[in-house]
Amino acid sequence: MSVVKIIELVGESPIGWEDAMKQIIAEAQKTLRGITRIGVVEQDVRMINDKIDVWRVRAQVSFRIERSDNDKD
Amino acid sequence: MSVVKIIELVGESPIGWEDAMKQIIAEAQKTLRGITRIGVVEQDVRMINDKIDVWRVRAQVSFRIERSDNDKD
Amino acid sequence: MSVVKIIELVGESPIGWEDAMKQIIAEAQKTLRGITRIGVVEQDVRMINDKIDVWRVRAQVSFRIERSDNDKD
Amino acid sequence: MSVVKIIELVGESPIGWEDAMKQIIAEAQKTLRGITRIGVVEQDVRMINDKIDVWRVRAQVSFRIERSDNDKD
Amino acid sequence: MSVVKIIELVGESPIGWEDAMKQIIAEAQKTLRGITRIGVVEQDVRMINDKIDVWRVRAQVSFRIERSDNDKD
Amino acid sequence: MSVVKIIELVGESPIGWEDAMKQIIAEAQKTLRGITRIGVVEQDVRMINDKIDVWRVRAQVSFRIERSDNDKD
Amino acid sequence: MSVVKIIELVGESPIGWEDAMKQIIAEAQKTLRGITRIGVVEQDVRMINDKIDVWRVRAQVSFRIERSDNDKD
Amino acid sequence: MSVVKIIELVGESPIGWEDAMKQIIAEAQKTLRGITRIGVVEQDVRMINDKIDVWRVRAQVSFRIERSDNDKD
Amino acid sequence: MSVVKIIELVGESPIGWEDAMKQIIAEAQKTLRGITRIGVVEQDVRMINDKIDVWRVRAQVSFRIERSDNDKD
Amino acid sequence: MSVVKIIELVGESPIGWEDAMKQIIAEAQKTLRGITRIGVVEQDVRMINDKIDVWRVRAQVSFRIERSDNDKD
Amino acid sequence: MSVVKIIELVGESPIGWEDAMKQIIAEAQKTLRGITRIGVVEQDVRMINDKIDVWRVRAQVSFRIERSDNDKD
Amino acid sequence: MSVVKIIELVGESPIGWEDAMKQIIAEAQKTLRGITRIGVVEQDVRMINDKIDVWRVRAQVSFRIERSDNDKD
Numbered sequence: 001m002s003v004v005k006i007i008e009l010v011g012e013s014p015i016g017w018e019d020a021m022k023q024i025i026a027e028a029q030k031t032l033r034g035i036t037r038i039g040v041v042e043q044d045v046r047m048i049n050d051k052i053d054v055w056r057v058r059a060q061v062s063f064r065i066e067r068s069d070n071d072k073d
Numbered sequence: 074m075s076v077v078k079i080i081e082l083v084g085e086s087p088i089g090w091e092d093a094m095k096q097i098i099a100e101a102q103k104t105l106r107g108i109t110r111i112g113v114v115e116q117d118v119r120m121i122n123d124k125i126d127v128w129r130v131r132a133q134v135s136f137r138i139e140r141s142d143n144d145k146d
Numbered sequence: 147m148s149v150v151k152i153i154e155l156v157g158e159s160p161i162g163w164e165d166a167m168k169q170i171i172a173e174a175q176k177t178l179r180g181i182t183r184i185g186v187v188e189q190d191v192r193m194i195n196d197k198i199d200v201w202r203v204r205a206q207v208s209f210r211i212e213r214s215d216n217d218k219d
Numbered sequence: 220m221s222v223v224k225i226i227e228l229v230g231e232s233p234i235g236w237e238d239a240m241k242q243i244i245a246e247a248q249k250t251l252r253g254i255t256r257i258g259v260v261e262q263d264v265r266m267i268n269d270k271i272d273v274w275r276v277r278a279q280v281s282f283r284i285e286r287s288d289n290d291k292d
Numbered sequence: 293m294s295v296v297k298i299i300e301l302v303g304e305s306p307i308g309w310e311d312a313m314k315q316i317i318a319e320a321q322k323t324l325r326g327i328t329r330i331g332v333v334e335q336d337v338r339m340i341n342d343k344i345d346v347w348r349v350r351a352q353v354s355f356r357i358e359r360s361d362n363d364k365d
Numbered sequence: 366m367s368v369v370k371i372i373e374l375v376g377e378s379p380i381g382w383e384d385a386m387k388q389i390i391a392e393a394q395k396t397l398r399g400i401t402r403i404g405v406v407e408q409d410v411r412m413i414n415d416k417i418d419v420w421r422v423r424a425q426v427s428f429r430i431e432r433s434d435n436d437k438d
Numbered sequence: 439m440s441v442v443k444i445i446e447l448v449g450e451s452p453i454g455w456e457d458a459m460k461q462i463i464a465e466a467q468k469t470l471r472g473i474t475r476i477g478v479v480e481q482d483v484r485m486i487n488d489k490i491d492v493w494r495v496r497a498q499v500s501f502r503i504e505r506s507d508n509d510k511d
Numbered sequence: 512m513s514v515v516k517i518i519e520l521v522g523e524s525p526i527g528w529e530d531a532m533k534q535i536i537a538e539a540q541k542t543l544r545g546i547t548r549i550g551v552v553e554q555d556v557r558m559i560n561d562k563i564d565v566w567r568v569r570a571q572v573s574f575r576i577e578r579s580d581n582d583k584d
Numbered sequence: 585m586s587v588v589k590i591i592e593l594v595g596e597s598p599i600g601w602e603d604a605m606k607q608i609i610a611e612a613q614k615t616l617r618g619i620t621r622i623g624v625v626e627q628d629v630r631m632i633n634d635k636i637d638v639w640r641v642r643a644q645v646s647f648r649i650e651r652s653d654n655d656k657d
Numbered sequence: 658m659s660v661v662k663i664i665e666l667v668g669e670s671p672i673g674w675e676d677a678m679k680q681i682i683a684e685a686q687k688t689l690r691g692i693t694r695i696g697v698v699e700q701d702v703r704m705i706n707d708k709i710d711v712w713r714v715r716a717q718v719s720f721r722i723e724r725s726d727n728d729k730d
Numbered sequence: 731m732s733v734v735k736i737i738e739l740v741g742e743s744p745i746g747w748e749d750a751m752k753q754i755i756a757e758a759q760k761t762l763r764g765i766t767r768i769g770v771v772e773q774d775v776r777m778i779n780d781k782i783d784v785w786r787v788r789a790q791v792s793f794r795i796e797r798s799d800n801d802k803d
Numbered sequence: 804m805s806v807v808k809i810i811e812l813v814g815e816s817p818i819g820w821e822d823a824m825k826q827i828i829a830e831a832q833k834t835l836r837g838i839t840r841i842g843v844v845e846q847d848v849r850m851i852n853d854k855i856d857v858w859r860v861r862a863q864v865s866f867r868i869e870r871s872d873n874d875k876d
Contacts, residue, residue, distance in 0.1 A: 004740035077156035083223035150229035
């Protein structure tokens with residue numbers, strides 16, 4: 001029986017929320033394997049000088065853990 | 074005075090969340106009349122082999138009930 | 147052991163919230179048997195031309211399922 | 220692209236919560252196909268004469284919709 | 293030390309949720325300065341005659357308060 | 366495309382919750398146009414000397430914004 | 439400085455929710471002094487034989503504590 | 512019309528959650544009559560020296576109040 | 585196996601939230617033994633004549649139950 | 658019967674949360690009368706260069722409305 | 731003063747929820763020391779071909795941090 | 804576009820909540836760079852022998868990710 005771990009990431013994009021989600025996925029793919037689901041926690045827009053700076057998505061990334069002895073939390 | 078019923082559907086799309094919402098609307102239009110509102114409950118992305126499989130939207134569909142005797146819940 | 151099903155309805159009334167709840171009960175009684183409880187989810191008032199149009203109650207209706215083979219969800 | 224529907228059921232059992240969940244599954248299997256997930260919303264115990272009557276689980280059943288023209292909501 | 297005020301607006305668009313968010317931003321820019329963040333509270337679609345009327349976003353707009361004596365709440 | 370603003374008011378009445386809601390509506394009608402919906406957030410009763418003082422409803426008032434240049438938030 | 443205690447009661451009435459709230463108040467007045475507020479947690483209707491049995495309000499009663507040594511929790 | 516009171520208890524058991532619930536029921540039965548329902552608020556496991564110490568259930572116990580004059584809250 | 589009971593108290597202090605928490609602890613220590621944890625539910629400030637009257641903390645006090653026969657809820 | 662309005666402010670302070678709350682109160686006192694309560698919604702700390710920049714409190718300010726004809730929302 | 735870290739894991743088991751919790755504990759014990767508490771966030775059942783595949787528990791694992799310089803987050 | 808990661812820590816202090824928050828910040832500064840915000844999730848007090856043991860704050864630490872190949876989750 002495998003165990004799934006869930007971490008929380010915030011993606012940012014000047015384009016839109018779906019692109020911000022792709023930033024999270026790209027980041028997760030760099031170091032994680034067995035990614036099963038990415039669930040949205042919150043969406044907002046950060047403003048600078050009264051203009052859109054970035055669209056942001058805060059999301060929870062679920063991935064299956066393949067443990068080797070020297071892994072750490 | 075009419076009564077409104079609310080059911081919950083999950084739409085899926087390889088394109089994005091707005092397209093996943095259109096899948097829900099297309100499905101609802103097949104069998105429902107008097108649809109008034111579709112409210113988002115949750116948004117996520119399902120991954121397979123570390124790649125995006127589908128964008129998903131879970132939403133509540135509100136529609137007015139026109140009752141005939143043989144309808145069932 | 148019987149199973150209970152829960153559906154969600156919105157009742158409307160020009161009189162008040164308790165009358166809106168009675169609209170839900172009247173609608174449920176048309177097609178359901180074994181109704182055990184109706185729990186309020188939300189209450190509001192819809193306005194038209196800055197005047198009260200209807201008082202609304204959104205509620206969850208619980209009823210015991212007596213299954214016959216050809217029933218559908 | 221298929222669409223998933225979510226309905227809410229309450230299972231009861233004199234044995235325990237896991238058996239109450241099995242009552243929900245058994246009920247769902249009678250009429251639904253393509254069941255993907257059953258998520259717990261609430262757990263309680265109903266008491267009669269100060270003794271356990273039933274263990275109850277309220278859960279949301281997700282299943283894929285295969286539409287034919289005469290299906291109703 | 294400045295203080296930030298938060299107001300709640302609903303944007304509507306026939307195009308999609310990101311455009312509805314841009315309607316909120318355009319409205320806020322008309323009268324507010326020092327806008328820092330716009331957080332999504334809720335997303336839905338309003339339907340008329342079973343077709344999409346508008347995509348809606350309900351959001352909280354945060355902006356820094358520069359007070360002059362005659363401003364009112 | 367118009368934008369809707371949401372403000373929060375608490376109505377009080379010695380009679381009951383529905384009358385407290387009418388106090389909110391009366392207050393809103395004094396200064397707002399295009400009121401579309403008033404959603405209940407919370408209901409309680411304030412007591413003084415162990416007797417009912419007032420029934421209270423806390424609600425969110427939604428209204429369409431018609432902007433003129435000198436309006437402020 | 440006095441301390442306030444909060445207990446939770448459910449009132450029932452065949453008449454309506456406001457009367458159910460009065461049942462809670464009547465019960466609280468029998469044994470409590472310094473009652474300051476009664477906040478609604480939940481409202482529902484219990485049905486028996488598909489008819490309204492009672493309107494129910496679940497509420498939190500806040501009252502000031504005047505301690506004497508032999509009082510217990 | 513009787514009134515129901517709700518108190519909150521946490522049961523502990525080295526065996527499992529259902530046994531922890533039975534500890535709550537056993538405790539409630541010692542002093543309460545007219546117990547109608549016990550609803551789960553939270554479930555966890557307390558660990559000591561990296562091993563399971565107890566399974567815990569936090570639950571709300573509802574019981575009908577039969578008042579005599581000298582009862583206290 | 586002991587059982588833990590949870591009651592809800594509101595502490596008030598003209599000094600600050602931590603002092604308001606100490607008022608709750610002082611009150612609880614008068615009548616309770618085996619207090620394990622006090623969790624914050626809500627924090628606010630009550631104002632009178634536009635000035636700070638008291639800082640308030642609403643919290644849940646957990647304590648182990650040592651039962652003797654004549655204790656009541 | 659007066660009506661209470663609720664607005665949302667965020668106070669910032671390099672000292673701590675209670676001082677951040679005092680910033681909100683100071684700001685509110687500049688333009689509002691009949692302030693009754695300020696309820697905490699959220700507390701955090703903003704960091705710059707890995708050091709504490711400000712302690713922040715987001716709170717809802719309740720105040721009684723005294724209307725004159727030319728007031729706006 | 732030590733600091734506690736909280737991570738989120740999902741355990742799966744074909745047997746039941748308590749066994750799924752034991753999978754989380756077994757996984758945590760492989761790499762963590764000072765585990766104090768494991769709190770349930772969500773429980774569900776995953777179905778494949780309309781039959782139970784696994785019972786799942788999503789939980790938050792709290793453990794005390796003993797830091798050495800080369801540990802990473 | 805950088806990505807932000809969010810982890811959850813619990814700080815403890817015999818002094819108060821703000822000092823407990825400083826323990827979290829001190830711990831985070833040991834191993835993290837680009838810390839942007841620390842948001843409070845929960846506040847409580849742990850008691851031992853009916854006296855305050857520690858004030859605790861549970862918070863979410865947000866920090867910007869600078870990835871090197873051998874980093875792990």
